[in-house]
Amino acid sequence: MRPLYIGLMSGTSLDSVDAVAFEFDASGCEMLASHSEPFPLPLRQQTLALMHPGPDEIERLGRLDLELAELFAAAANNLIDHHQLDRQRIRAIGSHGQTVRHRPEAGFTLQIGDPNLIAERTGLCVVADFRRRDMAAGGQGAPLVPAFHDALFRAPGTHRVIVNIGGMANITLLPGNTEQPAIGYDTGPGNVLLDYWIHCHQALSYDRDGAWAATGTVVPELLQQLLQLPFFSAPAPKSTGREQFNPDWLLQRLAETGFDRLAPENIQATLLELTAVTISNEIKQVASTGCEVFLCGGGSHNSLLRKRLRTLLKPYTLATTAALGLAPDWVEACAFAWLAGCRLDSLAGNMPSVTGARGERILGGIYPP
Numbered sequence: 001m002r003p004l005y006i007g008l009m010s011g012t013s014l015d016s017v018d019a020v021a022f023e024f025d026a027s028g029c030e031m032l033a034s035h036s037e038p039f040p041l042p043l044r045q046q047t048l049a050l051m052h053p054g055p056d057e058i059e060r061l062g063r064l065d066l067e068l069a070e071l072f073a074a075a076a077n078n079l080i081d082h083h084q085l086d087r088q089r090i091r092a093i094g095s096h097g098q099t100v101r102h103r104p105e106a107g108f109t110l111q112i113g114d115p116n117l118i119a120e121r122t123g124l125c126v127v128a129d130f131r132r133r134d135m136a137a138g139g140q141g142a143p144l145v146p147a148f149h150d151a152l153f154r155a156p157g158t159h160r161v162i163v164n165i166g167g168m169a170n171i172t173l174l175p176g177n178t179e180q181p182a183i184g185y186d187t188g189p190g191n192v193l194l195d196y197w198i199h200c201h202q203a204l205s206y207d208r209d210g211a212w213a214a215t216g217t218v219v220p221e222l223l224q225q226l227l228q229l230p231f232f233s234a235p236a237p238k239s240t241g242r243e244q245f246n247p248d249w250l251l252q253r254l255a256e257t258g259f260d261r262l263a264p265e266n267i268q269a270t271l272l273e274l275t276a277v278t279i280s281n282e283i284k285q286v287a288s289t290g291c292e293v294f295l296c297g298g299g300s301h302n303s304l305l306r307k308r309l310r311t312l313l314k315p316y317t318l319a320t321t322a323a324l325g326l327a328p329d330w331v332e333a334c335a336f337a338w339l340a341g342c343r344l345d346s347l348a349g350n351m352p353s354v355t356g357a358r359g360e361r362i363l364g365g366i367y368p369p
Helices: 041-050 057-082 115-122 132-136 145-153 192-202 208-214 220-226 247-257 264-286 303-312 328-344
Strands: 004-009 016-025 028-038 090-095 098-103 108-112 126-128 160-165 168-174 183-189 292-296 317-320 365-367
Touching (some): 016 057, 028 328, 041 057, 041 098, 057 090, 090 328, 115 365, 126 328, 145 183, 145 328, 183 264, 192 208, 192 264, 208 264, 208 303, 220 247, 292 328, 303 317
Parallel strands (some): 004 090, 160 292, 292 317
Antiparallel strands (some): 004 016, 016 028, 098 108, 126 365, 160 168
């Protein structure tokens, strides 16, 4: 019987904690169960506030570290209880935690959600703090999921790109030549600006299927202004987060350029185009036109975004990771279950060709039950 792991993931969108039960060994892998634990609104608001400089940060961080751990533990316990999983089979929980700062240019990243408390509440071994060892070795600490993409989705003789569209977006190039290393990096905003803008103007948490964006018209001049950000032309390795792509940045760009007077739906259409263009531009740079492109993450459900990517990426083929056997909503959580297994087996979890670290490193700290 294969070892069973739980993966816990909360991304930049802060809509829920994704929990999966994932089993794997050298012979293969399978996701057995999944669960989403919604973020309570007050906790989401407090966490978003902590992502930007403010007063009394240490006190707020300490309290949120515990509150988020309770949420992560509840996600794991509810997954186990709802699907009647055998706790004796579970080797470990891989907990990503909640990123509240990611500053690779300054050499640090911070994810909170105390793994000690998760271990106490679940009675299970927890592996956490995956990013900082890579960063200590000179890497970006992100993205980490390309190593999992490489292990699960690489196919000899077939060039593939995996595109994860969460709050931020990242790509992983998997060459058909297995002697070539995978490469991967963040491309820029995924859903984060779209979610913010529709929440401001429609009081909705996200733009389902891009329906509101579809009522607007892309403003080329605004798109070009947004694309001037140096991040988009910077070479890999690179990673980003809300430190760069946040409401203050967007509102400042709109005010400076006079585009703040545009109809809100036109700005939404332009923000969707920004996500589509920055993803497609990077894919065209690193992958040949015979490449297969697979989408995962919440943005993979946005039908207008998929349509724009399909248009911009012709003649690349485009599908979701469901075509490869793993539902697109759960890929990241499965990745951290897999990384927990790598840690317990003393295997490297990073890819220097992705993060820019000086070499392979074993990632994560172990918190016994």
